[in-house]
Every structure is written in C-alpha cells, then in structure tokens.
Amino acid sequence: MSHFIDVILPIPLEKLFTYRISKAESEFLKAGMRVSVPFGKSKIYTAIVCRIHEQEPVIYEAKDIHQILDDTPLVTKHQLTHWQWISKYYMCTVGEVMRAALPSAFILESETIISKNTSTVISDEDLKDDEFLVYEALHHQSSLKIHDIASILDKKNVLPVIKRLLEKEAISIQEEVYEKYKPKLVRYVKLHANHASQENLQVLLDELSRAHKQREVVMTLFSMSAKTKKPVKVSELTEESQASTAIVKTLIDKGILEEYYIQHDRVEYSGEADEASKALSKPQDVALSEIKESFKTHDITLLHGVTSSGKTEIYVKLIEDVLASGKQVLYLVPEIALTTQLVNRLQDYFSEKVAVFHSKYSTHERVEVWHNIFQNTTKAQVVLGARSSILLPFQDLGLVIIDEEHETSYKQFDPAPRYHARDAAIILANIFKAKTLLGSATPSLESYYNAKQGKYGLVELATRYNNVMMPDIELVDIKDKHKRKRMKGHFSDRLIAEMTETLEEGQQIILFQNRRGFSPIIECHTCGHSPQCPNCDVSLTYHQYRDQLRCHYCGYNTVMLKKCDACGGNDLDTKGFGTEQVEKEVNALFPEHKVARMDLDTTRGKYGYEKIITAFEQQEIDILVGTQMLTKGLDFRHVKLVGIMNADNMLNFPDFRAHERSFQLMMQVSGRAGRTDTRGKVLIQTYNPHHQILQQVSTNNFAEMFKEQMDERYNFKYPPVYRLIKITIKHKDYNRVNVGAAWFAKSLRQVFDDLVLGPEFPPVARIRNQYHKHILVKIKPKQSIVKTKEAIDKINNSFSSIKDFRALRVIINVDNY
Numbered sequence: 001m002s003h004f005i006d007v008i009l010p011i012p013l014e015k016l017f018t019y020r021i022s023k024a025e026s027e028f029l030k031a032g033m034r035v036s037v038p039f040g041k042s043k044i045y046t047a048i049v050c051r052i053h054e055q056e057p058v059i060y061e062a063k064d065i066h067q068i069l070d071d072t073p074l075v076t077k078h079q080l081t082h083w084q085w086i087s088k089y090y091m092c093t094v095g096e097v098m099r100a101a102l103p104s105a106f107i108l109e110s111e112t113i114i115s116k117n118t119s120t121v122i123s124d125e126d127l128k129d130d131e132f133l134v135y136e137a138l139h140h141q142s143s144l145k146i147h148d149i150a151s152i153l154d155k156k157n158v159l160p161v162i163k164r165l166l167e168k169e170a171i172s173i174q175e176e177v178y179e180k181y182k183p184k185l186v187r188y189v190k191l192h193a194n195h196a197s198q199e200n201l202q203v204l205l206d207e208l209s210r211a212h213k214q215r216e217v218v219m220t221l222f223s224m225s226a227k228t229k230k231p232v233k234v235s236e237l238t239e240e241s242q243a244s245t246a247i248v249k250t251l252i253d254k255g256i257l258e259e260y261y262i263q264h265d266r267v268e269y270s271g272e273a274d275e276a277s278k279a280l281s282k283p284q285d286v287a288l289s290e291i292k293e294s295f296k297t298h299d300i301t302l303l304h305g306v307t308s309s310g311k312t313e314i315y316v317k318l319i320e321d322v323l324a325s326g327k328q329v330l331y332l333v334p335e336i337a338l339t340t341q342l343v344n345r346l347q348d349y350f351s352e353k354v355a356v357f358h359s360k361y362s363t364h365e366r367v368e369v370w371h372n373i374f375q376n377t378t379k380a381q382v383v384l385g386a387r388s389s390i391l392l393p394f395q396d397l398g399l400v401i402i403d404e405e406h407e408t409s410y411k412q413f414d415p416a417p418r419y420h421a422r423d424a425a426i427i428l429a430n431i432f433k434a435k436t437l438l439g440s441a442t443p444s445l446e447s448y449y450n451a452k453q454g455k456y457g458l459v460e461l462a463t464r465y466n467n468v469m470m471p472d473i474e475l476v477d478i479k480d481k482h483k484r485k486r487m488k489g490h491f492s493d494r495l496i497a498e499m500t501e502t503l504e505e506g507q508q509i510i511l512f513q514n515r516r517g518f519s520p521i522i523e524c525h526t527c528g529h530s531p532q533c534p535n536c537d538v539s540l541t542y543h544q545y546r547d548q549l550r551c552h553y554c555g556y557n558t559v560m561l562k563k564c565d566a567c568g569g570n571d572l573d574t575k576g577f578g579t580e581q582v583e584k585e586v587n588a589l590f591p592e593h594k595v596a597r598m599d600l601d602t603t604r605g606k607y608g609y610e611k612i613i614t615a616f617e618q619q620e621i622d623i624l625v626g627t628q629m630l631t632k633g634l635d636f637r638h639v640k641l642v643g644i645m646n647a648d649n650m651l652n653f654p655d656f657r658a659h660e661r662s663f664q665l666m667m668q669v670s671g672r673a674g675r676t677d678t679r680g681k682v683l684i685q686t687y688n689p690h691h692q693i694l695q696q697v698s699t700n701n702f703a704e705m706f707k708e709q710m711d712e713r714y715n716f717k718y719p720p721v722y723r724l725i726k727i728t729i730k731h732k733d734y735n736r737v738n739v740g741a742a743w744f745a746k747s748l749r750q751v752f753d754d755l756v757l758g759p760e761f762p763p764v765a766r767i768r769n770q771y772h773k774h775i776l777v778k779i780k781p782k783q784s785i786v787k788t789k790e791a792i793d794k795i796n797n798s799f800s801s802i803k804d805f806r807a808l809r810v811i812i813n814v815d816n817y
C-alpha cells in the first residue's frame, strides 16, 4: 500500500498538495510537522503536514518529499483547524494564512536570504562539518541564498543544515531586527522632607550662609519647583544654578537634597515584580462579578467601561483566575498600545509569565515566543500581543481578552489573509471552549449590536476609577471665532486661555489633529493647480520639516516647489493644516514650553513611540501634538487639557462609518484628560457645533449615538445589519480595469441583483501606478454567507479563466470595514 500526505505550502494554492511518503515515514509523521518538498520545476518549499492517508491523487502523480524537518509537530491541530476557518471565511488560501502565522525562520524556501548573525559568537568546534562550510562562506559573503548553499555543500537538500545553524543562532534570516527598548532612568532631586516646610527651609538657608554655592543650588531648586511644579532633573538643576555635580552630590550626602529616579514607568509602579494586584473599587468589583456571571451563559462578553474606569485591573483579576486553573491567556491590544506602559504593568503582576509578541521582534525572539507558547511553559502563560498573535500555537487557552475592541488596526487589509483579529480570536477561543472578553469605552457598533441582540453578554461600567469625573467637554465654534477675529492661526482664544492656565498649573496638554504633515496640499493662487503624485491620483502633502512634498500613499517625495509647475507663478499657498503646522504654531504661542509631535513621521524609527511616550510621561514634554496614535489606550497621569483642533474633517470623511469613528476617536482622545484627581478639560474646535455627533460626544452619550447610527445602518443597509464583501480589480491599464470590473459586477448582479454596488473608482483611483476599482456586495441579514461566498468564488474562477482578464488582480475583502 502507498502512503501519502496532504501538505500546506506557503503559497497561494487553492488546494492542499499531496506527496508520496514511505511506510516508515507515514508512521513517523504527524500533522503539524514540517517537511521540505519539491514544487514546480526547481523550487523547494517548507510545507506543513495536514493529513496522512493512503489515497493516491487522481489528477497528478504525487512526488516524493525531500525530507522530514521536525521530530515533533511545530503547529498544533487547533491551529490547523483555525487556519482552515480563516481561509474559508476570509476567502484566501491556507498557504497565505500559514505564511502570516509562521515566523519566517520556520519557512525556509529557495529565495530565503541567509546572513551571519553577528550578535552571537560561535566557535568552530560547535559546528558540524557542513555547518562549518556554510558559516565559513558567510565570512566572505554577506549573504547567501538556499541554492548558493546547495552548491557549497554540493547537495540538494540543505534545509536541515540551515535549520541547525538557525537553532545555534549562527545565522539569521533576513528580516527587520527589533531590539527591545530599555528606557533610561532619569535622575531627579528634591529637597529632603526635613527641610521642605517654609520655616525649615529658612533655617537651612541660614545654616548654609557660608556655603555660597550650596545655598545657591538650594535656592535655585526651590524656585524651579515653584515655577514649573514638576520634578526637577539633576541635569537641569546643575545647568540652571551653574553648579557642578559635585556640589549637588555634597548636598545629597549631607541629607539636604534627596535623589530619586523616575523610570520609564509611572512612579507608583517602580516597585518589584510580582506585585499583588490592586484591590478593586466597588464599581469594578460589581463589573467583575457581572462578567463572571455573564460567562455562565455567554462565551463572549462585552465590557463597556468608560475611559479610565479601570478595565485593565479587571482583566488582571480574570487573568489571575485563569492562570490558577493552569490555562493560557491571550491578551490582544492594538499594536501601538504595546508600549512599555502596559507591558510593565502586566509584568508587575505576572512577572516572567508574560510573553510579548510584536511584529517588530526579530526572528529569534518570535521563534522563542512560539516555542514557549507551544510547550505551554511558564514563560508564556499570558500572551500579550497585537493582531497576528491570534495565529500562535496555544495549547490550552482559557481566556481571550480583546482590549479596545473597536480599534480599526485589528483588521488586516493587505496582504491576505485579510482577517479581523477580534473575530478570528473569538473563533480561536471557541475552538478551545474558552471565554472571550471584549473591552472598550467606545464599542464598535457591531459588537454593541451583538450584545444588545443577546448574542454577547454585556457589562456596563459607567464611572471612572476613584470617581474621577469624566472630563468637561466644551465645543468651540470657530466660524464665529473667525468672524469676531478671536483666532490666532488655528487656535481660538478659548483654547489659548485653557492652555495658558493648564501650563501655569504645571499640567500637560494633548492636541489632536487628524492629519499629519504640515498642510495637506499646496495650491497655486494664480492657476489653482496643486502638485500631484506621479504614481498616484492624489495631491502631494507639504512637510515643512524636510521642506518636501510627499505622497502619503506611495512615499514618493520631492523638494518643495519654488514656482507652480503648471503656470510658473510663484504665489503658492498651503491649504488645510496638519500636525506639523499645529506644532509650529504652538511653538510660537508658547515659546517657553516644550512641544513634541507624535505621528507616523516622528515615530518611524526603532523606538519611535516609546521615546515620545516616555518623555511625555516623565514630563519632559508639556504639549504633545498628535494624530490617532494618541488615542489608543495610553494612560498618562498629568494631562489636564485635551484640544481637538478640528472635528470637521473626520466627520466629513466619505465612509459609512465616519460618524461612528469620529465619536470613538473624540471620546478616546478626550479620555486621556484628567485621569487622576483633577477633572480634565476638553475643547473641541469645530465649524459645526450643532452636529449631532459632537453633541453626543460632549454629553458622553454613547446610547444615543448607537441608536441614531443604527437607524442609519438599517435605512441604508449597512453593517452590522447587512454584511459586506468588497471586491477590488487592480491593474496598471485603466481600460482593462474598467472592462474587467464591469464584467465582474454584471456577473455578480445576475446572482445578487441590487445587492451589488459599483464598480466605482475610489477617491484615489491610482496608487503606485495601479488603477483600482471597487465592487461592493451586500449580504442580507438571513442570507447564507457560505452560499454567497461560493457564488463569488465561482464568478471569480470564470473571471480568471477569461484570457483578457487573466492579468488583472482580484482582491476579495470580507468584512472590509
């Protein structure tokens, strides 16, 4: 009898591929192990065994595998089940899911580029002969491909050698390497408590009357603290008082000054690991019992808790319970929230049990996390990660927490699999019979709708921790302010007044502007022309900092024009405004204060966010200007004022979710204000203060927003009432896209009739020289989703069998919103 295996290849093949194996191999192999297999003319791939059986394929003759790469499975059965679901639901191949799931070190293939790992020292004795040959070759050549290695070793199958070298950390696979950020400790000084009172200080100054320099330092420190009301750094003190560090040290030794450090983390958390979790407040405790109660009848429960209500501490209690029962926890957060802030907070409670999974980690770190989770070691009991961590090899999952469940970054847009991590995580939990808790201050309409329908449990937490009041939100009518000449640039007199007051109190400010760049576009006053990107149908954005025009779609950039390139006129003006201009204006308005900016441009580097967030926490920055990034669950202690520079551009965005998203965004930014004891203040500048969304934001009325938006979704047949699948046809030839999209839409209409919208060009029709055209299929509430997808698949197959259309790319995006 012959033996066969079906394998998943890391390429977009519709079906699993079958290979022949020997009887011995069939006894050894298990689903989830890797094998290397030949594919096509000369390619070699790493594949995952899915099924071992005895049915010979009918259509083609099965080839032999090259080699077995593992002794034990690398992928769990549960993962294989989950991958199949993702591939079916999101209409992509399992190979695409596999590629997204496995760290690249696991899927060696012919094109893989290998280089020496310079961070480890390997001695020759540790290497076998073949390993040594490869390692030696890497001395002379910075990188090698698999086939180079094959010729060096003079054999075809070299994957096992590479695998061993990887395990010894002698080599690495090309990939971005991300080092963990270790924020610096900053040294601060204050007057020792013994001298802090007014009288004691006087006594002290008298005592120091002979030690001029020391007296000077104490006086300076006193006036600096009084002025800024903020911690004083040793470096600032020495600079301000012109004293040497030796004098400061003498004062510390004498016990007059006291030195202390503020960590990356908040002061109160600088304690040791394994802290006991916090005692919950009454409302938190009620919410926790309600969640537990809800879990008895609902596997999925939504915690709707206002910003700063202390949701994290509730999660911590749930995690403690699950850990005690010996099960694993998956804690999902949006990528940006994966900062030291949250990591440290969890490590304080669960110390080494927390594993962090980050798309920016190096291959080695990812491989390590993978193995820890797979082996269910103590190091991977709580897995904290962003979107892709739903693809990890959990063994015994007991709870999934999805924080900020409304976040758009949970949805993967490109490349396939185009999954939504929240929805895929719910399926994952279901495979394990585990519970899922969704958390948000501003739930997505679909989750809240599911909860209201009774599909999910619902727990409401309406008060902030410690009974801190919700911020006071004021709408500022900038149309009126312009008319009455009460604007300075983009700042109303109200905003300037509140900023001034906040800074005087030594508190911090966040300014939110929904656009990056200095100003979105440049316009010629003479002819009205705006410079365009040569690759995309979009105007270029002016970035003052580099004096450049940049394309936000493809990254194209060029120096700022001196003259209009259409008419030659030199009256070029900027239209609209972005974060960079806000930053510049703040600098002019408050030259004494430190301003920083947080957007895609300033956070590109390795420690991009971390640096800014840490500096802001340590109050090295007084005013932080930023985009969406500022909204994602960050917990700052000294922010009193939040200013939303302009609410109108988000509200007017052409998307059926624009209002829902604007509400979420504004509530979330507002939630950064006043999280400790003083009530926060939020100013929203707008041309349209009567807009219903702004009214709902200012009164914190989620219920009304939900009701009104749901009415619209019913009326216009949009999610969560209807479902959506978006089909994009893409090619560099405009006409072919038009013809192809028309054919596709017509075929869809024959099946789905008026549930098909389009084809239509999006606002930016050409990106990187490719034209895009969209078709939208709506799915009625009771309609079979499976059948709908089958019909679309069928049409797609006919489409790609037509010669003229073969070159067109078809992208299918399920739940594309």
Ligand code: ADP
Residues within 6 Å of the ligand: 278, 279, 280, 281, 284, 305, 306, 307, 308, 309, 310, 311, 312, 313, 465, 635, 675
């Ligand atoms: P949310 O995630 O709901 O916005 P957080 O969990 O970040 O809120 O809590 C807000 C702040 O209140 C945090 O600084 C947190 O440390 C603090 N906090 C919350 N619950 C407690 C508690 N039970 N005891 C002490 N501090 C708490």
Ligand code: ZN
Residues within 6 Å of the ligand: 533, 534, 535, 536, 551, 552, 553, 554, 555, 556, 768
């Ligand atoms: Zn472009």
